[in-house]
Amino acid sequence: MQTLHFYGHVLPIGLILSFPDAEPITWASEDGTLVESYMVTCKLSVIEVASFVSLIENDAHIDRIRNRALDLARARIEIYAFRVGQGIGMSLDHMIDQNGKKHLLIGHIPRLEETIECRVTEEEIYRLLAADQSLLMAFNDLISGITFPFYAHVNCARAIDAIRFVLAPHLKEKAGWKFMQESLNIEEPYLVSLSHLSREGRHGNRAWIDPSLTEKAIFRAWEVMNRFLYFKTHGETTLDSVEFPLLKL
Numbered sequence: 001m002q003t004l005h006f007y008g009h010v011l012p013i014g015l016i017l018s019f020p021d022a023e024p025i026t027w028a029s030e031d032g033t034l035v036e037s038y039m040v041t042c043k044l045s046v047i048e049v050a051s052f053v054s055l056i057e058n059d060a061h062i063d064r065i066r067n068r069a070l071d072l073a074r075a076r077i078e079i080y081a082f083r084v085g086q087g088i089g090m091s092l093d094h095m096i097d098q099n100g101k102k103h104l105l106i107g108h109i110p111r112l113e114e115t116i117e118c119r120v121t122e123e124e125i126y127r128l129l130a131a132d133q134s135l136l137m138a139f140n141d142l143i144s145g146i147t148f149p150f151y152a153h154v155n156c157a158r159a160i161d162a163i164r165f166v167l168a169p170h171l172k173e174k175a176g177w178k179f180m181q182e183s184l185n186i187e188e189p190y191l192v193s194l195s196h197l198s199r200e201g202r203h204g205n206r207a208w209i210d211p212s213l214t215e216k217a218i219f220r221a222w223e224v225m226n227r228f229l230y231f232k233t234h235g236e237t238t239l240d241s242v243e244f245p246l247l248k249l
Contacts (some may be wrong), residue, residue: 002052002055003051004053004056004062004095005049005050005051005095006048006049006051006073006092006105007046008046008092009047009091010045010047010090011089011090011091012088017042017044017077017088018045021041022039024038024039026038027068033055034053035054036054036065037051037052038050038072040072042076042077047077047090049070049072049073051068060210066092066095069092077090092105093105109215111219112218112222115219116223119226119230120229120233124229125229128229134166135162138160138163141159142155145214145218146218152214152218153194153197153217156221157221159225160224161195163180164177167231168180177191182238183236183238184224184228184231184244185227185238185241185246186224186248187247187248189249190220190247193220194217194220220247224247227239230244
């Protein structure tokens with residue numbers, strides 16, 4: 001049996017929360033070759049999830065284990081929030097692997113900065129966000145997609161939908177998508193891919209998605225937002241096809 005330990009804390013800072021230990025939650029494959037057991041504890045607002053796994057198959061499996069650890073920790077915290085009617089949050093900050101090595105869990109994709117050139121100043125973005133709550137929420141969806149990358153496919157699709165609305169609030173949905181494609185020089189399948197990947201998650205089925213697919217969704221949504229910000233700050237005219245080549249799959 002191999003063990004991974006996840007550690008985090010309850011928000012807001014200053015809330016002191018402890019709850020009694022519960023019985024472990026255990027999953028097993030149909031043939032019984034893979035068994036996972038999770039124990040969530042919280043003492044003085046410090047959260048620990050101990051994950052006992054019969055076999056760690058690969059890095060993608062570790063991602064799934066982390067997702068389950070976060071979901072179970074959130075479940076324990078949110079039960080308390082539901083019972084007392086209080087807004088509350090939590091994060092898992094780091095993991096200690098089976099070799100005792102520490103891994104930070106805060107999402108960061110350096111290749112986003114390296115790959116996608118932001119051509120708008122921070123001041124220009126700030127003024128856009130300050131003037132439009134829908135855009136602010138779309139921006140928050142993108143950042144949440146990095147903070148909690150296992151839900152990124154849903155967050156990215158929501159952000160793109162919000163961009164379409166901000167671009168063309170008075171057009172019907174289909175016409176709004178077409179206006180967005182033409183204005184930002186994006187091929188329809190590029191946007192449809194984001195919508196399709198998020199479909200089940202948006203309708204309640206939070207099935208596991210391969211991390212490689214969620215990362216693609218993040219990169220695509222980031223590029224769309226990047227183009228939108230340029231469009232809004234440079235006269236709201238159709239983007240030049242030389243400077244912004246057609247985005248396509």
